[in-house]
Amino acid sequence: MTGGRRRFITLLGGAAWAGPFAQASAAAAPRVPVLVYHRFAATVADSMTVRETTFEAHLRVLRELRCTVVPLTDVVAWRRGELAQLPPRAVALTADDAHRSQAEVMAPMLRDTGWPVTLFVYPSAVSNASYAMTWDQLAALQATGRYRIESHTYWHPHLPRERRARTAADFERFATSQLVQSRDRLRERLGARPTLLAWPFGMTDDGLMALAARLGYEASFALGNRDVSLHDELQALPRHLVTDAMGAGPLTRLLEQAFATDRDR
Numbered sequence: 583m584t585g586g587r588r589r590f591i592t593l594l595g596g597a598a599w600a601g602p603f604a605q606a607s608a609a610a611a612p613r614v615p616v617l618v619y620h621r622f623a624a625t626v627a628d629s630m631t632v633r634e635t636t637f638e639a640h641l642r643v644l645r646e647l648r649c650t651v652v653p654l655t656d657v658v659a660w661r662r663g664e665l666a667q668l669p670p671r672a673v674a675l676t677a678d679d680a681h682r683s684q685a686e687v688m689a690p691m692l693r694d695t696g697w698p699v700t701l702f703v704y705p706s707a708v709s710n711a712s713y714a715m716t717w718d719q720l721a722a723l724q725a726t727g728r729y730r731i732e733s734h735t736y737w738h739p740h741l742p743r744e745r746r747a748r749t750a751a752d753f754e755r756f757a758t759s760q761l762v763q764s765r766d767r768l769r770e771r772l773g774a775r776p777t778l779l780a781w782p783f784g785m786t787d788d789g790l791m792a793l794a795a796r797l798g799y800e801a802s803f804a805l806g807n808r809d810v811s812l813h814d815e816l817q818a819l820p821r822h823l824v825t826d827a828m829g830a831g832p833l834t835r836l837l838e839q840a841f842a843t844d845r846d847r
């Protein structure tokens with residue numbers, strides 16, 4: 583779908599904001615930051631770990647900047663033209679890989695906020711790998727109504743590398759099973775209804791994006807350290823990879839830059 587077509591649909595969706603939207607130029611496109619976390623600990627054990635003190639500082643920044651933490655599905659609906667408007671200062675929170683610290687450290691720290699979080703899970707690790715959550719932990723988070731479980735493929739392969747190592751037909755079968763099995767298992771074990779996908783390592787290509795769309799994923803997420811805009815590829819929406827190096831200062835700058843475009847949204 584082209585930007586022009588999408589705008590047309592969105593304008594039909596809500597007369598209230600037709601004016602500002604019509605005036606928005608491509609250069610001033612509205613943007614929504616989507617943050618992706620992985621692991622939490624008292625100290626930094628690896629590049630994907632965010633210290634508890636750092637995460638505490640992030641929560642403080644989100645409150646002080648009066649952010650509205652929105653469900654990721656709202657960002658997708660907005661990008662798809664199904665939701666005319668997001669609240670001002672919108673940001674979405676995600677966490678990948680179902681690391682145990684998401685249940686044991688992150689969730690307790692978020693409990694009082696009421697903020698929605700999307701967890702991208704690859705089922706082969708759950709109740710299996712020592713670092714991963716159990717199905718019970720995931721179910722408990724889901725039962726709060728604030729955690730939505732989405733697909734991160736079945737066993738987190740590096741898909742472009744697999745494509746190089748396999749014949750075209752074999753790769754098509756492999757990638758399809760990764761995208762379908764993941765969704766099926768999350769449905770069986772949690773009663774979840776995944777509609778979103780996160781590419782392992784943020785890696786994808788045109789063929790994979792077409793496959794995700796064909797298999798019914800409404801949108802897919804990559805990395806890229808950019809905000810989501812209405813112009814981004816639906817099957818490779820960008821997220822900001824959060825590491826411990828992103829302290830309160832860098833996060834504040836990232837959010838303020840995104841919110842500077844709010845008047846156009």
Ligand SMILES: [Zn+2]
Nearest residue numbers: 678679782783
């Ligand atoms: Zn991952």
